[in-house]
Amino acid sequence: MAGIYIHIPFCKQQCTYCDFHFSTTFEGYRSEMVNAIATELRTRIDYLEGKPIESIYFGGGTPSILNEQELSLLLTEVRTNYQVNPKAEITLETNPDDITQEKLTEWKNVGVNRLSIGLQSFKTEDLEWMNRAHTADESRNCVVLARAHNFQNLTVDLMYGLPNLSNQEWKYHILQVIEMGVTHISAYCLTVEEKTVLNKWVKEGKIHPASENKQSEQFLLLVETLEVHGFEQYEISNFCRPGHEAVHNSNYWKGEWYLGVGPSAHSFNGTSRSWNIANNQKYMQRIAGNEGCFETEILSNRDQYNELLLTGLRTKYGVSRKKLATLHAISESTELKINEFNSAGWMTEIDGVLLLTKSGRLKADYIAAELFLDVNE
Ligand code: SF4
Structure with missing residues (x-):
């Protein structure tokens, strides 16, 4: 059992709290990047030693920026070169503003069977200071739209521990996603990462992070509310309806093998861990020059x-x-x-x-x- 992670390093805009690897000025080289990732999928075919693929995960960045041809090219590369279980979980990370009727049809066409939606919040004020590209209405409507297109396997990301988020508002957010009928929820406490705009604001005293007490209160509220509504906490930050554990995430936690392709992606094969260079131009140059694009650490x-x-x-x-x-x-x-x-x-x-x-x-x-x-x- 193994998985493939595909990192798409493109975003429309930079969220103030985010330190993932992505670029917002990618239009000039997007097809070159997609082709480079396809090449990496071909050249690292031996990494998983022929293990059957149970999960394919498009993460980022914002993979929902890709069009149907780009997604199809990458999935064809995976299906041609790896033994993909016909029932494999194929997840696409999406942002609410990308979820349209047209895109949902494209995702169905290429075989995506699970959406991971970065909702984060239903509160306009928070979405604005986080510099999210979507509105509170889009947070509310995207799940309904996805379900209408027969995407039943849906997970949403929510964020708590935000500076001015009251416990009452947080509980409302949790109840909203339960009501929307999602089968899986990932909830993360806001953390202030070093190289972010948020860190600068905190240092300048413009934003005051929630206290540890408040964070713990909101975590317990999350656990209790979801438990009452039939969700199981199968990992500290992950909750699901029975039988809806994410194959992709569970693989990580169970120590299964995975290959990560694309800039900054990580791979693991039981005894070693590798990580790709986190620079889009250098990544593409190395792939084009048939040079190694990753470093490896042998795990003792x-x-x-x-x-x-x-x-x-x-x-x-x-x-x-x-x-x-x-x-x-x-x-x-x-x-x-x-x-x-x-x-x-x-x-x-x-x-x-x-x-x-x-x-x-x-x-x-x-x-x-x-x-x-x-x-x-
Ligand atoms: S869309 Fe996601 S990856 Fe892109 S900046 Fe925002 S949080 Fe980071």
């Missing part, structure tokens, strides 16, 4: 052990002691910490699998870091 057993904790503890699948022990013996000091976290009500263990409780999920990164193997172990 310690790296793999720590990653298993970091990702596994965030999910409902937890971390199997057996799997940990195949990488490194679990030390006495780690056992003591596990006991401590159990007693604090943050962790539990079922059939040899370590899992976080609801209150433990609030401290997931801290707990994982406490259980990490350090360099001397």
Whole structure:
């Protein structure tokens, strides 16, 4: 089982909080970029060693900027060179302003069967300071339109912990998306990343981020509201109706292999991780010159052990002691910490699998870091 991630490094405009890799001035070279990504798909055919492909994910950037021919060219390249399961999940990240009748028909034509919609908010004031390209009305209407075009497998992104977002407004946003009938929700707390406009504003005192207390309150509100309405929290930031877990995301968390193509995309094959150059011009030049466009890091057993904790503890699948022990013996000091976290009500263990409780999920990164193997172990 494996997945393919395709990074489309184009955006209409720059959201103030975003530090992903993209360009807003791409029209002059968009077809050159699409062809370069197609070439990378061909040249890295051996990376996944013939494993069947269960998930294809167009991320970015904003892949919904691509037209039907461009999407079709990339998907044909994947289908020609890899063993794609006919039932594979094919996800396209979209922004509400790109969701039109015409585009939805194009996406159906090329075989996209899941949309990931970057709604973020229904509040005009927040969409404006975030510099999102869509309006609150577009946030409200896009899901209805997508469902009318028979896209039943829909996930939306929402953001909490925004400077002036009240708990009441946040609950309203959650209830809105439930009412819209989506099957999957990803919700992220706003983080202030270094190289962003938001960071500049925070430093200048123009924007005051929400307090940690407020962030925790809104996280708990999210978890409780979605639970009451039949959603399962299968990863800290991801919730779904039964049976609608994202294949793509679950693959990451379960340590399955994936190939990432396009500038800045990451790949993983069990024992090593690679990352493509995050520069559009250099990426295209290297692909054209048949030069390597990525760097690779071999993961030691310690790296793999720590990653298993970091990702596994965030999910409902937890971390199997057996799997940990195949990488490194679990030390006495780690056992003591596990006991401590159990007693604090943050962790539990079922059939040899370590899992976080609801209150433990609030401290997931801290707990994982406490259980990490350090360099001397
Ligand atoms: S559309 Fe997405 S990738 Fe592009 S700037 Fe906004 S958040 Fe970042």
